[in-house]
Amino acid sequence: MTYLAKPKLLRTDAPRNTLGYTRRDYEGAISTLCAGCGHDSISAAVVQACFDLDIEPHRVAKLSGIGCSSKTPDYFLGASHGFNTTHGRMPSVLTGAALANRDLTYMGVSGDGDSASIGISQFAHAMRRGVNMTYICENNGVYGLTKGQFSATADKGSKSKRGVVNNDTPIDLVALALQLGASYVARSFSGDKEQLIPLIKGALRHRGPAFIDVISPCVTFNNHAGSTKSYDYVREHNDAVNRLDFILPRDQINTSYAPGELRRIVQHDGSVLHLRKLEADYDPSDRVAAMNYLQERHALGEIVTGLLYVDSSAEDLHRHLNTVEKPLNQLGDAYLCPGSKALDALNASLR
């Protein structure tokens, strides 16, 4: 239950990161989701990514909307402030939080109902606005908390647990994010932590809107034959374009790959994304090519995963607004209030 904190039983030999934190320091309350829920794997991946990146837990703000996915921020980073907002409106609340303090790391967690149905407007505008955040959509194609209705990402022709066939065209949030200007776009699968953890790390170190669509099967309502978001279906139809290794500036660079298979991308903070190419002609720096590839493979019934697009020189909303380096929530009275003299001069101009 969410209000039960995890017991702090700690092995004395638990590995610590360079800040001295153990993995346990990045965990949250005990999950209340169904056993085997893909979302819990994503929470575990977030924990691992933050631990590996030596992020101080309290310097992360985690925000979510409403739904099964949006409950998960309670289950990781217990030492971070979190905000479980309203249905579909996480992006605006996160945007405001990011405006107030540019120094924290912002993680937005949402689901397919939250992002693609009720919140598609906020999803779209946060992407095009360039909010510096890691936006994870835990995508299971179904409404879990209200027991199994289709969401807007459910594939046409897919069958619900009750046998109802979905006739509506699905929304592909990855395609939308690409079109709307997200500067880091990836798709992964909750059952593939080897792929997912480095993608989350890359997103956390990216400056700008980073979007990761994580197919996360709903074991209770969308894991049956006829579903296109089940564990079996996704494993069979997964077309990974690349495999990512995330390398911090301090890490030794692994050069064991053959030249030509690797693509090295340096992000603005000096961190390096090493892409092991799985599809020879895939170029993650070409937005248009990425969009085309996605459509082509979709037509073949394949689910493209991996780092689909990255613009390592992207600029974020704060840059666009030219805000001061010091977080706005730390500016004192003297920086904010023009005082009585300025007011006297203003009064004089109004007569």
Add this chain to the structure above:
Amino acid sequence: MSQVKPIESSNDFVIKFANVNGSGSASANELFARAIMRMGVPVAPRNIFPSNIQGMPTWYEMRVSEAGWLGRRGGCDLMVAMNPQTWDRDIAEIEPGGYLFYDSTKSQPRSRFREDITVLGIPLTEMCNREYTDARQRQLFKNIMYVGALTALLGIDFSVVEKLIADQYRGKDKLIGANVNALKLGFDHATANLPCPIGLRVKRSNGVGDKIFINGNDACGLGAVYGGATVAAWYPITPSTSVIEAFSSYCRKYRTDPDNGMARYAIVQAEDELASIGMVIGAAWNGARAFTATSGPGISLMQEFFGLAYFAEVPVVVFNVQRGGPSTGMPTRTQQSDLISCAYASHGDTKHVLLFPEDPYECFTLGAQAFDLADRLQTPVFVLLDLDIGMNDRLCQPFDWDDSRRYDRGKIMTAEMLDSGKNFGRYLDVDGDGIPWRTIPGTHPTKGAFFSRGTTRNAYAKYSEAGTDYTYNMERLRRKLETAKKLVPAPVLKPASQPTRFGAIHYGSTSPAMAEASALLEAQGVHVDTLRVRGFPFADEVIDFVNDHDVVFVVEQNESGQLRMLLLTEGELDPKKLVRVLHYDGTPITARFISGRIADALSEHKVTPLRKQVAS
């Protein structure tokens, strides 16, 4: 000629300009209003404009009042009829004995005029066509030309207007010369051809003093700067848009870092009102002072989020510049009809803090204070103004600021406090005032983090559906709103000149009309104590005022008597005691209306006095 004696009045009359929207008349009319103020005579101008950019009728009504009555008077002593579309109704509106000024280029049949008014014609179009070749210039200078003619007709010093133009276009000498030239053409023509000055005159006075002339939306924007707001998120909507435009322009002026030109503020035009209030909530949750400005439809869209801010206890400020509703209603007309939708905004049991500024001065002071109140109370605070004060320039006392004042950021627990072992429970009432302590994200590595949510939780912000946790929280919120009563600005009492059992309660932009109505009633021997409510939840004095009078008129600019509803509910008062005086046609309420309604009600009342009923 007219049988009615022409109106003779100096420094006390109403001029109305009938124009076509988008013709550039607004700035010429404003120039004229300022000229009269430079003569030391108070003026209250009001733009009566359509929801349109170009082509539809628009009026600029200017009340000149040496006594300083700034409410709308009604009627019109001098009509400047520049719009053929509205000619007939404009002519009809002139008071008997009044004056008509018009463009006489095209001759009009006698039947289109009235016998009981003085007609003053100048061939403005002809003069402009002769003088200018460019169509745009012809249009713009025609406006300045009529200002010149009116200057002569009302006996205003030419040099005053000339200097005003020079001040307005300082640094753009070409424009000064051209405008003064047009002004002089109008002035000279009127002087030579019309009976200048007419019975309406502007005489030098010292009625303006050190007052300033500004609109409420600009003052709200300035109040937000002085109040320390750093984040504004908004969506354009009439009549609130200029609040953000003003905030933006004052921020550029006062909040640009002198060293590097960077902004000590962030303004985001959101995709809709839901996103605007979401951003404001996010910023405020994260410790910045944040606000939005909107109007009725925006308030409706933000309802769910208001509930979240109330329940998660996030200090946000909302400027609501009210207009006529419901639905799209009358977007360019004034009303005070969002009290209920703000006071109890959102589903579930909520109650919000409302502030009611009476003029631009209070838009500034209450606007700035709203941020202290929101932080202190950790709840949404609504500043409810309306189009009448928001979008019209109004004379008001100059802005002031005490430099020793510091922002009250409320109960924020710092890292030092957490380290010193203070017990932190986000929703724990440690001080008995219902207001809990909060931490700002990122404060401490191991202490003070909490998970905000709209769902129920216990005092330590842990998810809980236990009834006892829920009721603890709701009762604490009720205590918090009790605390708010003592913190919102106190009502302003204006006692009648002698003891009376009659009272009137009013708020916001009704203030000047109410003051004038009191004077009119006093002159008729009717004495009414007035109380101007400035905040909600109501301070005890508001309820006491009702209890201290036999009959209380509640004067409002809406159809249903929304403040009266709040008084009845919150004060548990007898409905019979509170008499509605309601004005809601979209125009600003007038003193004539208020005094008329109160006088009528009292004469009816005398037939069956309350005391007699009580006695029987």
